[in-house]
Amino acid sequence: MRKLILALLIASTSTLASAENDALKQIKSAPDVLCADHANKAECQRGIRTLLMAVNNLSALNVMCEENKELRGKMDEKLKYQCDSAKEVSEYIKTLTP
Helix, strand or coil: CHHHHHHHHHCCCCCCCCCCHHHHHHHHHHHHHHHCCCCCCHHHHHHHHHHHHHHHHHHHHHHHHHHCCHHHHHHCCHHHHHHHHHHCCCCCCCCHHC
8 A cells, every 4th residue: 555655646746857757657667566476466456456546536526516615505415425425535635755
Protein backbone atom coordinates (compact mmCIF):
# COMPACT_ATOMS: atom_id res chain seq x y z
CA MET A 1 0.00 0.00 0.00
CA ARG A 2 2.81 2.40 0.83
CA LYS A 3 4.35 1.66 -2.57
CA LEU A 4 1.07 2.59 -4.28
CA ILE A 5 0.79 5.82 -2.35
CA LEU A 6 4.39 6.67 -3.19
CA ALA A 7 3.85 5.94 -6.88
CA LEU A 8 0.71 8.08 -6.94
CA LEU A 9 2.45 10.94 -5.17
CA ILE A 10 5.37 10.78 -7.56
CA ALA A 11 3.00 10.83 -10.51
CA SER A 12 0.92 13.66 -9.10
CA THR A 13 3.90 15.84 -8.21
CA SER A 14 5.66 15.70 -11.56
CA THR A 15 7.47 18.90 -12.38
CA LEU A 16 6.02 21.29 -14.91
CA ALA A 17 8.94 20.52 -17.20
CA SER A 18 7.72 16.94 -17.54
CA ALA A 19 5.32 16.22 -20.34
CA GLU A 20 1.77 15.42 -19.33
CA ASN A 21 2.04 11.96 -20.85
CA ASP A 22 4.91 11.14 -18.48
CA ALA A 23 2.48 11.23 -15.54
CA LEU A 24 0.10 8.99 -17.44
CA LYS A 25 2.93 6.57 -18.21
CA GLN A 26 3.84 6.43 -14.52
CA ILE A 27 0.25 5.72 -13.50
CA LYS A 28 -0.11 3.06 -16.18
CA SER A 29 3.11 1.34 -15.09
CA ALA A 30 2.28 1.50 -11.36
CA PRO A 31 0.44 -1.86 -11.20
CA ASP A 32 3.36 -3.68 -12.87
CA VAL A 33 5.97 -1.99 -10.68
CA LEU A 34 4.07 -2.39 -7.41
CA CYS A 35 3.09 -6.00 -8.07
CA ALA A 36 6.43 -7.23 -9.40
CA ASP A 37 7.11 -9.41 -6.35
CA HIS A 38 3.52 -10.30 -5.49
CA ALA A 39 2.61 -13.99 -5.36
CA ASN A 40 -0.51 -13.37 -7.48
CA LYS A 41 0.52 -10.60 -9.83
CA ALA A 42 -2.80 -10.47 -11.74
CA GLU A 43 -4.82 -10.15 -8.53
CA CYS A 44 -2.50 -7.45 -7.21
CA GLN A 45 -2.71 -5.47 -10.46
CA ARG A 46 -6.50 -5.75 -10.49
CA GLY A 47 -6.60 -4.46 -6.91
CA ILE A 48 -4.42 -1.46 -7.74
CA ARG A 49 -6.49 -0.61 -10.83
CA THR A 50 -9.66 -0.88 -8.75
CA LEU A 51 -8.18 1.40 -6.09
CA LEU A 52 -7.16 3.97 -8.73
CA MET A 53 -10.67 3.94 -10.18
CA ALA A 54 -12.25 4.29 -6.74
CA VAL A 55 -10.04 7.25 -5.83
CA ASN A 56 -10.81 8.89 -9.17
CA ASN A 57 -14.56 8.38 -8.74
CA LEU A 58 -14.57 9.66 -5.16
CA SER A 59 -12.50 12.68 -6.14
CA ALA A 60 -14.91 13.52 -8.96
CA LEU A 61 -17.90 13.10 -6.62
CA ASN A 62 -16.27 15.33 -4.03
CA VAL A 63 -15.64 18.05 -6.62
CA MET A 64 -19.25 17.83 -7.82
CA CYS A 65 -20.60 18.00 -4.28
CA GLU A 66 -18.33 20.90 -3.29
CA GLU A 67 -19.17 22.90 -6.42
CA ASN A 68 -22.92 22.41 -5.95
CA LYS A 69 -23.44 23.06 -2.24
CA GLU A 70 -26.76 24.78 -2.95
CA LEU A 71 -28.15 21.42 -4.12
CA ARG A 72 -27.45 19.78 -0.75
CA GLY A 73 -30.88 20.80 0.54
CA LYS A 74 -32.47 18.85 -2.30
CA MET A 75 -30.41 15.69 -1.77
CA ASP A 76 -31.79 12.60 -0.10
CA GLU A 77 -29.91 11.18 2.87
CA LYS A 78 -28.12 8.57 0.75
CA LEU A 79 -26.64 11.20 -1.60
CA LYS A 80 -25.68 13.45 1.31
CA TYR A 81 -23.90 10.48 2.88
CA GLN A 82 -22.06 9.77 -0.39
CA CYS A 83 -20.96 13.41 -0.65
CA ASP A 84 -19.79 13.42 2.97
CA SER A 85 -17.93 10.14 2.43
CA ALA A 86 -16.23 11.44 -0.72
CA LYS A 87 -15.11 14.56 1.13
CA GLU A 88 -13.81 12.51 4.05
CA VAL A 89 -11.80 10.24 1.73
CA SER A 90 -10.43 13.24 -0.20
CA GLU A 91 -9.37 14.94 3.03
CA TYR A 92 -7.74 11.73 4.26
CA ILE A 93 -5.76 11.30 1.04
CA LYS A 94 -4.43 14.85 1.41
CA THR A 95 -2.90 13.88 4.77
CA LEU A 96 -0.88 10.95 3.40
CA THR A 97 2.85 11.33 3.14
CA PRO A 98 5.37 8.94 1.59
